[in-house]
Amino acid sequence: MGMKNIAVEESHTQQLILKEVEKSPFVSKTQKKIYLKKGEDPLNAIDTKNYFYFVISGKLKIYQIDFKTSKELTLYMLSRGDMFDVVSLLDGNPNQYISEVLEDTELVSIPLEDVKQMILDDNTFRQLFYTYLAAKLKSMENLAVSLSFYDVYQRVLQLFTNFTYMQGNKPTLKIIDNLRHEDIASMVGTVRKVVNRSLQKLKKDGVIELSRKNIQIKNFQKLLDKLNV
Amino acid sequence: MGMKNIAVEESHTQQLILKEVEKSPFVSKTQKKIYLKKGEDPLNAIDTKNYFYFVISGKLKIYQIDFKTSKELTLYMLSRGDMFDVVSLLDGNPNQYISEVLEDTELVSIPLEDVKQMILDDNTFRQLFYTYLAAKLKSMENLAVSLSFYDVYQRVLQLFTNFTYMQGNKPTLKIIDNLRHEDIASMVGTVRKVVNRSLQKLKKDGVIELSRKNIQIKNFQKLLDKLNV
DNA sequence: GTTATTCTGCCTCCTAGGTAGCAACAAATA
DNA sequence: TATTTGTTGCTACCTAGGAGGCAGAATAAC
Secondary structure, three states: OOOOHHHHHHOOOOOOOHHHHHOOOOOHHHHHHEEEOOOOOOHHHOOOOEEEEEEEEEEEEEEEEEOOOOOEEEEEEEEOOOOOHHOOOOOOOOOOOEEEEEEEEEEEEHHHHHHHHHHHHHHHHHHHHHHHHHHHHHHHHHHHHHHHHHHHHHHHHHHHHOOOEEOOOOOOOOOOOOOOOOHHHHOOOOHHHHHHHHHHHHHHHOOOOEEEEEEEEOOHHHHHHHHOO | OOHHHHHHHHHHHHHHHHHHHHHHHHHHHHOEEEEEOEEEEEOOOOOOOOEEEEEEEEEEEEEEEEEEOEEEEEEEEEEEOOEHHHHHHHOOOOOOOOEEEEEEEEEEEHHHHHHHHHHOOOOOHHHHHHHHHHHHHHHHHHHHHHHHHHHHHHHHHHHHHEEEEEEOOOOEEEOOOOOOHHHHHHHHHHOOHHHHHOOOOHOOOOEEEEOEEEEEOOOOHHHHHHOOO
């Protein structure tokens, strides 16, 4: 399924998006910076019915909760170069997500109408926006597929693979390297205690290194070998 | 989560899309009709790298297979008013789906570039297209969420609810009413034998009626009552 | 420095759902 | 009409993973 390149490809698009946004005449006129503190509820600061947001830095978890079991599923883990909420932008309805600020976050807000105009006027931005949209739809399809086909252990392997980038020539885990196991669990659609089993197994096998709020790739090749096709 | 209205809303957008497509000057010039026979492999007739397709009638299952277990997951069940492939249109890469013609199907094909131009030029079509995109992204999010949170029985209930429309004032199952249990299973992310248990239970409880390749809603209120929030 | 809180690791139990296999029957085809 | 193929229903088994509970360690708050 070529999952290995998805994260990398996204990241590339996202870098270009920020550059294009900076150049845009709209942004200089109507942009507003928003700063969110870790742990703060973004609901008060964010209005997806009227504004569109670009993530400059930080980390934002967009998820849903099953209130019966209090199990979570993370739909999007937003970081530098991400935008939201695309669904609200497209259909005009405010979203139903729950969000949590995992790290102090800096956003640029632009009125929805200006973004729509930008998509029409700016050919480069339009193509980048479309590519971003396609990536999000694909990533959601992949999430559904992996929830249906693979066990927790495989899903954890896939998660790590998707978030591993080359640092020089050393494969390094980004974005999800300093999460709580609780958040890892939410990203692969299970609960902490279960994801912990997989993490311990990978640690025992010398694939990763674990310490409090820190996961590192120790042997990326071994990780790839354990991936089911 | 307001799932009950999603299917209805989609259907409304899809009707309007077909009307708009018919009016379009592009369509009259460059459209081509394509007819697919039930069971035929669409791969030969369909070229998503260069063309975009509108479904006029019939039924097309877009899915993925886990070759290890031969379990399937249906990502999209396309019928009248649906379009594909939106991902290819957006990012220019050919898709990786597997498709199956469940009923004789009639398509209109339009070159990708013409559709892109149509999105730019035709305000009405653009908004419809965006709404459609948003609906697809949402439905994929819902699929992931329901796979993660709910058991097979609940997922079946949700599936039936999403595909129940008002026929006069009688709640009637559409599109998925004449599928094999195999296909129902693929839509809720499980296998036939497991989905069969849920179907038998619903039959026993007087919620649905079952016969070969036919499912009917017998008591819609009862169905809603069994839905978890 | 001390207390409180959050994070992590590891038990044990138990059920949903996946696997296997088969038989009855409907429907398509020869 | 006879034969083959596709669809459905049901049994019995077994394992992945969710639930509950708890203790130790790291960090944050006071």
